[in-house]
Amino acid sequence: MRQYCLCLFIGLLAVAFLQSGVLANNANSPDECCFKYYARKIPIAKITSYMETRMDCAKAGIILVTQKSLRICVNPELSWVKSAIKMIDDRDF
Incomplete structure (x- = not known):
């Protein structure tokens, strides 16, 4: 019985490690993506910076x-x- 509990504990510990590795892979997902675009033109004077997705x-x-x-x-x-x-690039230099 004691050996069975030890095997069960080791098995659960292995599953926990594998699951944490899978969760860590999600950390590489995009922080910000564009799913739809803003339709109207924005005055350049109101834009301070930009970034590419x-x-x-x-x-x-x-x-x-x-x-x-x-x-x-x-x-x-x-x-x-x-x-x-x-x-914006010209303004920054």
């Missing part, structure tokens, strides 16, 4: 950060978004 997001996107710290997803293929990125 990670490669493992289903949809490519640009996250614009406004003066009020709003984070807005926009389509990176739009011409006004490309212009905004260029102006």
Whole structure:
């Protein structure tokens, strides 16, 4: 009986270690992805910074950060978004 309890304990301990490894893999999931884009143009003067979404997001996107710290997803293929990125990059240098 004692040996059975020891085997059961070791088995449960192994399962706990395996499960914690699976949970740790979820830590690599994208923090921020764009699932839909904001449709209207945002004035460049109101944008303070931007970031690109990670490669493992289903949809490519640009996250614009406004003066009020709003984070807005926009389509990176739009011409006004490309212009905004260029102006922000030029402004930072």
